[in-house]
Amino acid sequence: MSLHLLGTSLVAPMASGEGEGFHAPTPEEFYWPIFGSGHWTFTRPMAVYLISIILLCFVLVALTKRAAIVPSKGQWLVEQAYDFVRNTIARDTIGSKDFLRFVPLLFSLFSVILLNNLFGIIPPVQYPTMSRIGFPIALTLIVYAVYHIAGVRRKGVGHYLTGMIPKGLPKPIYALIIPLEYATYFIIRPLTLALRLFGNMFAGHMLLLLFIMGGEYMLLHGGIGLKITSIGSFAMALIFTAFEALIQFLQAYIFTLLAATYISDALSDEH
Amino acid sequence: MSGPTDEPDLTPLQQKDAGHPGRTTPPMWDAMSYVLAGPIVFGLPAYVGDRLLGTNWIVLPGVLVGMAVSLYLVWVRYGSD
Numbered sequence: 001m002s003l004h005l006l007g008t009s010l011v012a013p014m015a016s017g018e019g020e021g022f023h024a025p026t027p028e029e030f031y032w033p034i035f036g037s038g039h040w041t042f043t044r045p046m047a048v049y050l051i052s053i054i055l056l057c058f059v060l061v062a063l064t065k066r067a068a069i070v071p072s073k074g075q076w077l078v079e080q081a082y083d084f085v086r087n088t089i090a091r092d093t094i095g096s097k098d099f100l101r102f103v104p105l106l107f108s109l110f111s112v113i114l115l116n117n118l119f120g121i122i123p124p125v126q127y128p129t130m131s132r133i134g135f136p137i138a139l140t141l142i143v144y145a146v147y148h149i150a151g152v153r154r155k156g157v158g159h160y161l162t163g164m165i166p167k168g169l170p171k172p173i174y175a176l177i178i179p180l181e182y183a184t185y186f187i188i189r190p191l192t193l194a195l196r197l198f199g200n201m202f203a204g205h206m207l208l209l210l211f212i213m214g215g216e217y218m219l220l221h222g223g224i225g226l227k228i229t230s231i232g233s234f235a236m237a238l239i240f241t242a243f244e245a246l247i248q249f250l251q252a253y254i255f256t257l258l259a260a261t262y263i264s265d266a267l268s269d270e271h
Numbered sequence: 272m273s274g275p276t277d278e279p280d281l282t283p284l285q286q287k288d289a290g291h292p293g294r295t296t297p298p299m300w301d302a303m304s305y306v307l308a309g310p311i312v313f314g315l316p317a318y319v320g321d322r323l324l325g326t327n328w329i330v331l332p333g334v335l336v337g338m339a340v341s342l343y344l345v346w347v348r349y350g351s352d
Contacts, residue, residue, distance in 0.1 A: 095293025096285075166347055176340045180305075180312050188308035189301075196300075254300055261301055264293050 001044075001127045001205075002212045005029060009213065022217045025209035030131060030202075045129045052115045052129070060111075085110050085256065093260040094267065102263055105146060109139060110256040113197065117248030120205050121241050128248070131202040133194070140194040143259045151266030160266070193258055200251045204244045211237035302345050309341020310334045 005025065032044035063074035071079060085107045090099040113130065120128030129135050151160045164181050165174070215233030218226040281289065317333020320326075 091288060091291045091293075093294050096288045096291045099288075099293075166344075169347065173343075176336075177344060180308060180337075180340055180344060183312040184305055184308040188304050188311065192304045192307060257298060258300055261294065261298060268293070 001029070001032070001125075002209060003123065003126060005209065005213060006216055009216065022214065022221075025206060025213055027202075027206075029209070030127075030205075032127075043132075045127060045132045045135070048119055048125055048127055049116060049129045049135065052112065052119065056111055056115060081111065082107060089253070089256050089260050093257065094264040098267055099260075102146070102150075102260070105142075106256050106260055109143070109259060110252055113139070113255055114249060114252035117201060117252055118245070120201065120248065121208075121244055128201040128205050130197050130251075131205050133198050136194040136197040139197075139255070140190045143193065143262065144190045147259075147262040147266045150263055154267050189262060193255065197251050197255050200247055204240075204247055208237060208240055208244060211240060299349075302349055305341050305345050305348075306338075307341075309337035309339075309344070311337070313337025313340065 009023070030045075033041045034044055034047060036042045060078060063072075063078045067075060086099075086103050089110070090103045090106050093099075094102060116129040116135070119125040120131070154160075155163060164185050165178060166181075169177065211233050215230045215237060218230035218233060222230070313336050314330060314334040317329045320333075321329045
């Protein structure tokens with residue numbers, strides 16, 4: 001996306017003969033329809049997401065097809081990623097007894113989110129799919145359904161709902177605590193799960209866009225002082241790309257970890 | 272842990288996995304959702320009350336009460352004792 005915007009901004013002033021100053025990147029530039037109209041528009045992030053899923057399926061199947069005891073490099077990579085999600089995230093959060101059932105979901109979440117986030121800094125794509133709010137919402141809805149249904153199945157509706165309230169508090173406090181707890185479990189948790197991922201990806205990509213577009217504007221349309229400053233802008237873009245890579249991994253990890261935490265909360269007996 | 276009271280035969284994989292009890296305290300990112308929930312859950316009715324009654328001062332105590340309750344809840348759930 002950064003490349004596309006660079007190209008457009010290069011062409012436009014030349015066509016109009018005179019640039020009217022720097023246009024900072026806006027959220028509208030994230031909307032990139034390909035075909036269709038209205039609510040049924042097929043947009044670029046949808047295409048990127050589809051491609052990422054096909055790529056993931058293809059790579060994972062191909063690298064684990066002839067699984068050997070002594071793994072090949074590709075198989076080793078997949079095993080490391082899978083072990084990370086299975087042991088560090090799933091087993092240590094949910095516990096040895098029930099975690100296996102949820103590992104496919106958690107691994108899928110982690111790998112899809114990580115790949116789509118990384119697309120934000122990989123040059124041909126440069127579009128983090130999770131910066132469009134619909135994608136984190138869809139993933140959060142899946143996690144929401146899973147942890148509530150898991151809790152209800154394990155404990156039955158009554159015990160599940162009463163188990164959300166901590167025991168042993170002085171009686172008058174309960175009037176305040178009960179709406180808070182239910183709002184947290186049913187509204188705030190999924191809200192923050194989706195918004196955390198969306199906000200990080202959106203803001204990070206806006207920053208990158210700003211530095212790259214700003215640097216390009218300063219380089220091409222500015223005086224000599226601005227041209228020198230553009231080096232700083234491009235350097236910041238480079239630094240922030242590296243920072244974004246870290247944030248993208250972290251956000252994928254946090255989403256999956258919180259999904260596992262909510263599942264483990266729903267299944268746990270103590271509170 | 273495996274023992275005579277568990278299922279009779281744990282597969283080798285289950286034996287390798289045994290001994291991880293799972294988290295007892297959720298990570299701190301979850302506490303953040305409590306801290307956010309407090310002001311929202313108590314501030315929103317306070318704001319609505321303000322709109323209905325035409326006043327403008329109910330929101331502030333509502334948000335403060337919500338923040339206090341949520342911090343208390345975080346302390347109850349995640350505090351050390």
